[in-house]
Amino acid sequence: MVNGHLRSFALLVLFGGFGLGFAQAQPAIQPKADITQVPVAAQPSAYFDAEAATEAYMAMIPPEATARSNAYFEGGYWLILWDFLYALVIALLLLNLRWSARMRDLAERITRFKWLRDAIYWGQYLLLTTVLGFPLEFYEDFLREHKYGLATQSFWPWMGDQGKGLLLGLVLGALAVVLLLAIVRRLPRTWWIWGAVAALGMIVVASVITPVFITPIFNKVTRLNDPKITVPILRMAHANGIPANDVYQVDASRQTTRMSANVSGFANTMRITLNDNLLRRGSPEEIQAVMGHEMGHYVMNHIPKSIFFSAVVYLVFFAFLRWGVDWTLARWGTHWQVRGITDPAVLPLVFLLAGIFFFVLTPVLNTETRMHEKEADMFGLNAARQPDGFAQSAIHLSEYRKMRPGKWEERIFFDHPSGYDRIHSAMVWKGENLELFEKATGQPVAEPPAAH
Numbered sequence: 001m002v003n004g005h006l007r008s009f010a011l012l013v014l015f016g017g018f019g020l021g022f023a024q025a026q027p028a029i030q031p032k033a034d035i036t037q038v039p040v041a042a043q044p045s046a047y048f049d050a051e052a053a054t055e056a057y058m059a060m061i062p063p064e065a066t067a068r069s070n071a072y073f074e075g076g077y078w079l080i081l082w083d084f085l086y087a088l089v090i091a092l093l094l095l096n097l098r099w100s101a102r103m104r105d106l107a108e109r110i111t112r113f114k115w116l117r118d119a120i121y122w123g124q125y126l127l128l129t130t131v132l133g134f135p136l137e138f139y140e141d142f143l144r145e146h147k148y149g150l151a152t153q154s155f156w157p158w159m160g161d162q163g164k165g166l167l168l169g170l171v172l173g174a175l176a177v178v179l180l181l182a183i184v185r186r187l188p189r190t191w192w193i194w195g196a197v198a199a200l201g202m203i204v205v206a207s208v209i210t211p212v213f214i215t216p217i218f219n220k221v222t223r224l225n226d227p228k229i230t231v232p233i234l235r236m237a238h239a240n241g242i243p244a245n246d247v248y249q250v251d252a253s254r255q256t257t258r259m260s261a262n263v264s265g266f267a268n269t270m271r272i273t274l275n276d277n278l279l280r281r282g283s284p285e286e287i288q289a290v291m292g293h294e295m296g297h298y299v300m301n302h303i304p305k306s307i308f309f310s311a312v313v314y315l316v317f318f319a320f321l322r323w324g325v326d327w328t329l330a331r332w333g334t335h336w337q338v339r340g341i342t343d344p345a346v347l348p349l350v351f352l353l354a355g356i357f358f359f360v361l362t363p364v365l366n367t368e369t370r371m372h373e374k375e376a377d378m379f380g381l382n383a384a385r386q387p388d389g390f391a392q393s394a395i396h397l398s399e400y401r402k403m404r405p406g407k408w409e410e411r412i413f414f415d416h417p418s419g420y421d422r423i424h425s426a427m428v429w430k431g432e433n434l435e436l437f438e439k440a441t442g443q444p445v446a447e448p449p450a451a452h
């Protein structure tokens with residue numbers, strides 16, 4: 001998403017020489033067995049057992065691959081903490097060294113228009129925090145991704161994306177800051193309610209424009225013309241009430257080896273998109289299984305439901321913000337030279353409080369997402385009827401996700417069901433629908449005839 005790209009050009013010169021040595025991606029450790037061959041224990045038989053079938057799929061993942069993806073995924077738990085602490089330190093520096101107050105003073109000297117002062121403050125703030133945040137961003141999004149063989153971009157193209165993200169952040173962020181500060185000034189008593197409403201409105205607009213306007217800034221989106229791929233997908237879409245007539249592909253391999261897909265937009269912007277990694281590496285069964293899952297998100301209105309959930313979260317956050325800003329400014333406002341909530345110099349404090357709030361809420365937000373993902377899994381199994389394709393996709397995703405977490409580990413850190421859980425659900429589904437697979441030797445039966 002946009003946030004991930006909000007970084008800088010400014011340390012280009014400093015770090016320029018560095019990245020060049022990390023240009024090639026190390027490929028992920030591949031299973032030695034062909035994962036499109038259904039293992040014996042997962043083939044239909046009178047003795048079919050979902051647990052044994054699940055273990056047979058799990059056994060296809062080499063132990064060294066599991067060790068590597070566990071290390072990557074568990075490192076991600078720590079990054080949640082380091083990201084939080086790093087942002088906390090930056091915010092406290094900006095306030096305590098009065099850099100925030102100075103950026104505001106400069107904006108006030110440049111113009112007398114309040115909205116323009118807010119936008120100028122935002123520009124300085126974003127540039128400064130991008131520079132200060134660059135070392136962690138460089139490690140997290142470049143070095144670490146290359147170390148685990150998940151990134152495909154060499155240093156300069158990566159910096160190019162960072163630069164585009166920064167420009168987007170300057171423009172879209174300025175619009176957001178100007179709007180929110182105008183609300184705070186106009187509505188001194190109820191700003192926290194209207195601020196939450198405005199923030200929600202901006203999220204909705206962002207989710208509508210992202211696939212059509214933002215994604216093409218970073219990647220090439222093209223129409224997919226291979227009927228072997230598109231016909232089964234569109235047939236499944238129409239059977240499930242999705243009014244799409246085209247399938248698109250996006251060249252995600254420009255940045256990453258991860259496989260993904262989505263169904264996005266409303267009405268006229270509605271589209272089905274597959275990334276090229278999925279197209280290149282996934283079997284037809286796997287592609288259908290993944291698309292069934294993505295269609296589940298759409299059919300079960302997960303985006304509107306998430307927006308409703310966000311409305312509640314934002315309202316609580318803005319109430320916390322109102323209290324938190326009053327409380328901290330009463331103590332340190334004079335020292336920081338921050339005048340109040342209507343002063344743009346308050347922004348580092350707002351981000352600091354947001355950091356604390358959303359850090360604490362991590363397990364709640366993950367659980368909300370994970371519940372939707374579980375629903376989409378079950379929908380996808382029923383819609384695509386490709387449990388083995390679904391197991392294949394879980395194995396592919398195991399390149400960067402831990403397959404067998406502990407119960408609490410899954411509840412706190414996982415925003416998707418674990419790989420083990422996904423294969424297990426697929427094998428339970430298969431066990432209850434064995435007659436669909438009995439004709440061929442373990443391979444899914446042929447497609448049902450076309451409806452038209």
Ligand SMILES: [Zn+2]
Nearest residue numbers: 293297373376
């Ligand atoms: Zn999903």
